[in-house]
Amino acid sequence: MWRALRVFKHQGVHFRRQAPIGKYIADFACHSAKIVVELDGSQHAETKTLAYDSERTAFLESRGYRVLRFWNVEAILNLENVAEHIFKQCSARLRPPPEPPPR
Numbered sequence: 001m002w003r004a005l006r007v008f009k010h011q012g013v014h015f016r017r018q019a020p021i022g023k024y025i026a027d028f029a030c031h032s033a034k035i036v037v038e039l040d041g042s043q044h045a046e047t048k049t050l051a052y053d054s055e056r057t058a059f060l061e062s063r064g065y066r067v068l069r070f071w072n073v074e075a076i077l078n079l080e081n082v083a084e085h086i087f088k089q090c091s092a093r094l095r096p097p098p099e100p101p102p103r
Contacts (some may be wrong), residue, residue: 053069
């Protein structure tokens with residue numbers, strides 16, 4: 001995933017890996033687009049971990065981040081589509097808002 005995300009730097013989307021945000025460390029973060037990418041293994045399906053992930057996501061969202069979660073296997077088997085989805089999400093958040101219509 002890191003190799004796929006690094007390619008986006010040439011298109012103006014810069015990711016950091018293992019990026020600290022508050023008391024949490026995001027797998028990958030694009031601070032300019034306020035996107036966090038998390039890759040989850042099977043332990044994230046356990047009740048205790050689901051609660052922790054929910055708390056973590058709420059914290060990141062309260063700081064303006066959008067959290068994108070993918071299962072590890074999905075990122076491995078479908079890397080190109082996952083990376084494309086991430087890039088589109090970042091691009092949408094980096095675009096300037098449309099100008100209001102004239103009055």
